[in-house]
Amino acid sequence: MCVTPTANFDLSEFTTFRIGGIARWAVEIGSLEDLKSAWQWAGARRLRTLFVGDGSNILFSDSGFDGAILMTRVPGIHVVDPPVASSQADPSAPGPPLSELSLRRDEVYVRVGGGVGLMELIRWCNQRRMAGLERMYGIPGTVAGAVVGNAGAFGQEIQDSLTQATVWNPSGVCVLSRADLAFRYRHSILKERSDCFVLDCLFRLHRCDQDLQRISEEILKTRNEKYPPGIRCPGSFFKNVEAAALPAEVLKRIPPEFLVHGKIPAGRLLQSVGACGARSGQAMIASYHGNLFVNLGGASSRDVLGLAAEYGSRVSQVFGVKLEPEVLIVETRN
Ligand SMILES: Cc1cc2nc3c(=O)[nH]c(=O)nc-3n(C[C@H](O)[C@H](O)[C@H](O)COP(=O)(O)OP(=O)(O)OC[C@H]3O[C@@H](n4cnc5c(N)ncnc54)[C@H](O)[C@@H]3O)c2cc1C
Numbered sequence: 001m002c003v004t005p006t007a008n009f010d011l012s013e014f015t016t017f018r019i020g021g022i023a024r025w026a027v028e029i030g031s032l033e034d035l036k037s038a039w040q041w042a043g044a045r046r047l048r049t050l051f052v053g054d055g056s057n058i059l060f061s062d063s064g065f066d067g068a069i070l071m072t073r074v075p076g077i078h079v080v081d082p083p084v085a086s087s088q089a090d091p092s093a094p095g096p097p098l099s100e101l102s103l104r105r106d107e108v109y110v111r112v113g114g115g116v117g118l119m120e121l122i123r124w125c126n127q128r129r130m131a132g133l134e135r136m137y138g139i140p141g142t143v144a145g146a147v148v149g150n151a152g153a154f155g156q157e158i159q160d161s162l163t164q165a166t167v168w169n170p171s172g173v174c175v176l177s178r179a180d181l182a183f184r185y186r187h188s189i190l191k192e193r194s195d196c197f198v199l200d201c202l203f204r205l206h207r208c209d210q211d212l213q214r215i216s217e218e219i220l221k222t223r224n225e226k227y228p229p230g231i232r233c234p235g236s237f238f239k240n241v242e243a244a245a246l247p248a249e250v251l252k253r254i255p256p257e258f259l260v261h262g263k264i265p266a267g268r269l270l271q272s273v274g275a276c277g278a279r280s281g282q283a284m285i286a287s288y289h290g291n292l293f294v295n296l297g298g299a300s301s302r303d304v305l306g307l308a309a310e311y312g313s314r315v316s317q318v319f320g321v322k323l324e325p326e327v328l329i330v331e332t333r334n
Pocket of ligand 1: 016050051052053054055056057058072114138139140141142143144145146147148149150151152153190191196197198199227231233234235236328
């Protein structure tokens with residue numbers, strides 16, 4: 001056994017929402033060996049397991065987690081050679097010719113451990129003038145968490161620059177391409193697979209002459225207005241709604257001015273049904289944003305879920321839209 005599990009781990013200290021009871025065990029995973037060892041250890045004790053990053057998009061129950069949370073801490077940021085093109089492995093296979101790959105001198109490939117903080121990665125890339133991630137500066141959490149949920153902000157998403165992820169599951173390690181990961185808005189196939197662990201990721205970035213850190217800092221200033229430092233929240237609670245996915249009769253009920261770049265912001269729908277400023281116990285929906293659920297200090301998961309159910313159902317009644325949580329809600333299972 002090369003990992004040291006921590007017993008009785010306080011989830012309210014771990015998550016950015018500062019909500020959650022006690023997890024029976026927590027294990028830090030810094031390598032494939034750690035992961036295999038922790039998986040075997042948990043399996044031998046028939047423990048329920050959950051892979052997590054930094055807990056910035058999770059709502060745990062007040063009753064805690066009766067199992068082991070496996071925390072992604074795989075380190076490392078390295079510039080690497082381009083991945084082997086399919087045409088190199090098999091000349092008859094479709095794909096860019098090798099000459100084309102090596103000619104793209106502005107491209108740079110960076111391999112990153114899943115446990116690296118997204119902000120740390122962006123700062124590292126900005127300093128080296130590698131563009132592609134800079135507008136996501138300010139999103140908390142790990143690179144693995146960002147890949148699983150296809151995190152994004154200010155016109156950039158993880159799927160725009162990710163080319164591969166190295167993933168472990170109980171049958172072995174495999175490399176998944178961007179196509180395999182089936183990214184959608186705040187979604188990848190990994191969200192549906194609780195037995196797949198992101199070990200590392202490969203990003204394709206572009207060399208540029210811009211002061212990328214300046215762009216990032218400007219964005220952070222704007223973000224701080226919505227998310228003041230120290231706010232106890234998990235980011236947006238619900239996903240925005242993709243207009244194309246709505247039946248025509250539902251779309252007709254939505255004021256056209258609500259539509260932004262093909263999406264209807266959940267905050268706009270929630271605001272119109274009176275969510276802003278609503279409170280249950282110590283949980284509150286921000287007065288300035290209908291999709292920002294905040295823990296004022298000592299809120300329970302029950303408080304939050306109560307607010308979400310109340311205003312989610314009002315949105316459904318008024319607009320016919322069923323809001324989907326962006327946050328992972330981890331129920332207690334007995
Ligand atoms: C103040 C604030 C602002 C935010 N702003 C944004 C924003 O602008 N845009 C945005 O997209 N998000 C935003 N978020 C949400 C959150 O930061 C992102 O979703 C982030 O990418 C989650 O990373 P994490 O490491 O904390 O993952 P966690 O919250 O720990 O986990 C998220 C999901 O990933 C899974 N997971 C984590 N690690 C692994 C792994 N190694 N293998 C497999 N599965 C894994 C978990 O099971 C879970 O399903 C914000 C959150 C906060 C608190």
